[in-house]
Amino acid sequence: MADEEETNEYRWESGYEKTWEAIKEDDDGLLESNVAEIVARAKRKRAALKATGAIQLGMMRHLFVVIDASECMFLQDLKPTRFLCVLKLLELFVHEFFDLNPISQLGILTTKVKRCVEVAALAGNQKKHIEALQQMKDTSCEGEPSLQNSLERAMNGLKNMPAHSSREVLVLFGSLTTCDPGDIQKTIKSLKENNIRVSIIGLAAEVRICREIAKRTGGTYNVLLDDHHLKELILNQVQPPAVAGSMEASLVKMGFPGGKTGSGDGASDSAADHAPAYCLCHIENETSCLMGNNSGYNCPQCGSRYCELPVECKQCGLTLVSAPHLARSYHHLFPIKPFIERTEVPEMTHCFACAKPFGELDPNVYECENCKQIVCLDCDLFIRETLHTCPGCASDPITAQMKTN
């Protein structure tokens, strides 16, 4: 991304774009229908770009978020303060992150007074992270940040993570300076060796060293324009990144707790059914988690009980997930082929997907290559952006089965 920006000429150096020429009046002298079409076209284009992305994605992510908590975070250019604004957006980020990356792990670090502190350890439980973020609201911001210390700390945490996972650091950096104990170039080098990708979001102005770190480690570097832009930048990090060249792949053993056991299903009927209904996630706390006998999930390997998924079994280390957790990411892997735009309306008078008759307003229809069904523009966008399944293919006995094979 960084490279791309540098090769491009600046906006003012590029040719004169006559953007208004694309807008034409329709028969009634109105612009509305025309504008709507342009917007729809732009959407189609964007969706098409997305669809051609890399298939190999780093689905299992280990990510450290580093929050700058130095003096400058008390500035009020973001409301109410930089610090509070960032914390609030991160809450949203944590939620979205685990929604899209169900089997990934997240940790939170802060840096202030030239040090780096771990706020939340690398773990897969979003509740704890959100709690930690909420508690941080009362802490003070002071001193100078240290980029090198934070990166070293994150690297120590990530170094030992399995090679098949994507190791990432996201730094939210408000300061324009950093106070480092040694040569940061060495740190960058070892980050690179450990295959750790560092992305940085600057809250003030562009800093050269930040750009260099991001560029060398394969991450992104962005500086915000305003709080909306910041939100967009942070949420951009939710999408799983494409696989870095040297990442190893492996098969990971996982458990799928079958829910209520002993429902006459022989396979899952084990001794664990008769274990007392304590869950292991709350056993450390004073507040015991009272569960009915038919709630909770048993680890299929050792039988320990947990009250929510996903979780890593504390007994045997097996990652416990439910099938929908994994399925959430499948549409990245099986993207549907873009539909072909057709101008002439053939004998079909209805959109196949939504059963709406084709009107005069939308002359273009879209055809699926596999099942030859015709859909309207709205459905085309909806199918591509949200549904990720062609209703036509799923309604045909032959193509419906091809899908998973």
Added chain:
Amino acid sequence: MEDKEERIETPLVAIVIDATPAKKFASQAIIDNGSTMMNRIFDALIGFGNAHLMQGSHNKLAVIACNSKSTKFLYPSENGDSKSYHNRPGQYDMFAKVDSDIRHGLSELILKDSIDHDSTTSDSLLGGAMARALCHIHKIQRELSLSHQLKPRILVVSGSSDSALQYMTFMNVFFTAQKENVVIDCCMMDSDSGLLQQGCDITGGQYLRIPTVVGLLEYLLWVFLPGPSCRSKIVLPPPTKVDYRAACFCHHKLVDIGWVCSVCLSIFCKFSIICTTCNTEFKLNRPAIVPSKPKKRPRME
């Protein structure tokens, strides 16, 4: 001081009918006073559809049927306005139209299926029908004026068990429904479906397997007619425990412990050296289990 500006609620029910068990019911003996089981089910579905429309003038209905060969919009009908329906005395016009549309469409679909003696019995195309229902809902939502608020849900009436082949379609449908705030309800006859159970659980809908087909209408009216907002007020059958086990990609069978490809998250029931989905080669020399956390606790007994 400021009072809320209320938007008019517009409930929409999309009924997805699985017509594959039709063959089974059609062959069943005539029960009491000359009506066949098929007729009973027809009447129950139409009665439910009309009962929903009867609840309010803004209520909307869509009916989609599917079998193992195709899916089909029954209402609003694909052939546009057919004026061929005949009014029964006393019946409200609109209900008569729904009645005849569903009856015609469904019998057409079933007849076509029974004529076509294809020996390959494949699974019902429920996923496709649900996907079409979602597209329809999305469209209605877009066209609705801004002062209205759509309250969409999908009711699946099915009698066939899971088809692992459509797993992806189902999952995509469920997540889309969740995102679009569409509640998926499910009324199962005869057999259970683990997948639909998951779907109902994810979207906050009601899953019910009815013991007898004879009482179908009663179950539909009591459990599925009230909208989600009203359900907390009435006593409903207790929720069933959902089986969240996964089906492996290689043999399509449910697994307790499986192997997951770290790149594409495909599930396999056995260890292999290459992922058949994304063609990634796996390293054999390293332990495949994620190293557990250093702090291990003694097992509680």
Added chain:
Amino acid sequence: MSVQQRTLDCKDLHSYLKTLPAAVLDRLYNHPATCLAVFRELPELSRIYIMRILFVDQAVPKAIMGSWVSPNSARELEDIVKLLTELRVWQEVEMQGGLKGWLLNPTFRRNLKGALLGGGNEWSMKPNTDADPKARGIAVLDEYAMGRWECVLHFMVGSHQHEAISSDALQILQHAGLMKKEPGDNQLSITKDGFQFLLMDTSAQVWYFLLQYLDTANSRNLDLIDCLGFLFQLSFSTLGQDYSTDSMNDGLQKFLQHLREFGLVYQRKRKDGRFYPTRLALDIAAGPKKSMLNSLNASSQATGYIVVETNYRVYAYTDSSLQVALIALFCELIYRFPNLVVGIITRESVREALKRGITADQIVSFLRQHAHSECYKEPPVLPSTIADQIKLWAIERDRFLYKDGVLYNQFDSQADFEILRNYAQERGLLVWHTLNGRKMVVTKEGHDEVRKFWKRHSRNGSM
């Protein structure tokens, strides 16, 4: 003296039905359309209850019905029971073994079931079997309906550019108290109620108007039940479909002519033998809040046309003189263009409206109802500052608290004054007092007590 606002009492369907005698109600349920209309207006939970017992032919014990709702909705169930009993939809009956149970009104059950599945009483309105050679499109019907209705409204606001309305309509307007003849003046003039009426949304206006019409139905030799039944059938008819008048009796024919005048039905010629219901008629049973008129597509006039900005400016995209007149009720108009009127809401203009008897809520809901569709894209539709300010201006008029009282003055000494004042104050009878001139006001109720005390005191003092 009291300055309480009197708001126009527009009953909804249920409160209207509750005013009818039981025998009339029972006969009313003979029409499937009425049952359907009554059913739709019920709260959701009671609809579910009715659906559940619709196919049960015998009474259902109370205990069983009670077990259908979750315990925390038990209160709601009580309300429902009360409502349904009042509407005579169900009755309490004694079952075998002394159990109390509820039984659905058999006529209601038969006709509701009929409407749902067929087999109940016939609808008297039937679609014409042969197609109309000069069939009317929906757009024509809409235009006709709004035209006729606005004619009535125009008459009320007194813009004379339109034709006069019939004596029947005049009678109803007078009966409803929307217009009245000033003594010594031959012209009808609009009343306070009339202003409020103008600001209601169209479907509410039609419903209110029809209620008033039905009140006078008997004096016109019309059968109330037939008329109501017919109205509800109209409301369930299909827009754009023509219906035959063949099966209608004379009374209904007459009723139809009246409806035609107000734009509820369209008929080309009196003897045509067919008529088209319009959107106004379709809206009747929908209730005031759920009007379909608001959901019309952009083609119709009924979509919103008002934009209100936070600087109190009102932009109304309209060329209808009626709509301009309505806005002028509470706005100061500044500019007028062929398709746009710009006004400003001021304290004076709102006070002027309030003096006419229009309430703040009516102004606010009027602005909201007719808000331009663009306003819906960024809620709130009406800036909350404007809504609040209009309400504040209304409250402002209620700053005076009127209380009856008795004035005491001309005290001889400061001591006397203080003694009496303290006495009244301790007992909470004092309304107001001032040392300057030694005056105090005591409540009317307390006057006797204070006077007695004063007499005792002055007697003691003189001794």
